[in-house]
Amino acid sequence: MNGQDAKPFLYVVVCAAGIAADVGTLVTAAQRRGWEVGVIATPTAAADGFFDVAAVEAQTGRPVRAAARRPGDPRPFPPPDAVIVAPATFNTLNKWAAGITDTLAVGTLCEAYGLGVPLAVLPCVADALAAHPAYRESLARLRGMGVRFGDPYAGEAGEGGGPPEFGWERALELIEGRPAPGP
Template sequence: MTQDVSKPFLYVVVCAAGVAQDVGKLVAAALEDGWEVGVIATPLALRFFDTDDVEARTGHPIRSAWRAPGDPRPFPDPDAVIVAPATFNTVNKWAAGISDTLALGTLCEAYGLGVPIAVLPCVSEALAAHPAYRASLERLGGMGVRFGDPYAGETDEDGGRPEFRWERALDLLRSH
């Protein structure tokens, strides 16, 4: 698996939420937009999407765990990062500077590198009402993180769910 150095490199951080099953839509859109893509998933998120399909699309292994000392870096430094879907847990830990997974460590480090970051939150209305979450959004926004519209995923009167707007993340990066 090799990198096309002529293309900017995008990290897509995937969290464990039901809509993660469609993260391939974001990967496809990013590839079409001219990005090379590497996916970093929270450990639980690996069970939420087709990892084989995503690896085939990107040409890179999905990362979820820290690499061992001496192992080569599978991805170059990112030119941008998208977190989608971003869960309550990830947003709050990230804002607090907690780095207990590769995904969170990557997000904490990306800020220090000055890398543009776009986030598509996927948080229920009940969790979004929690004061810690609101404070986390404010802290991350103050760090320059760009947020898409919140997505609660609750069903409508017909039993359907609104579409998760994956392309919005790329729009947020374009406006950076």
């Protein structure tokens, strides 16, 4: 944990998937459980309106990061005590497993693994992409690295009998050591 009396610090990595618009749900749940939160977004998620960056910044009291700091700029976040990737896309998961650090988001994930920080993922990948052999190999590699996966759509039917809502809190259960179903 960061500092003697400080709250644990959680990095939330947000990828460009439609459900990212609701990332504030995860931030709220984490804050209720005693976490301080900093959000790191993939460049597409931050720039192309996948979520309300200003609202998340107001909610966390910190800037949303999508680009590397310039030399000499202060670090806007303390080191993480845990990292959640939600929603996690096909692109980000494959690049992470391959160690391709071409964005701040993926570089942060690669570094967090090296630091031994607990890592949890809620994938948001279309079935056609999930069938690709590179994706299956990436999941196997990440699991072998100790990354914890949860199924964000496991659970009861959603409103009107539709698919279940995205289970943001499953990621918190994974990093807090509670069992959660995985894909």
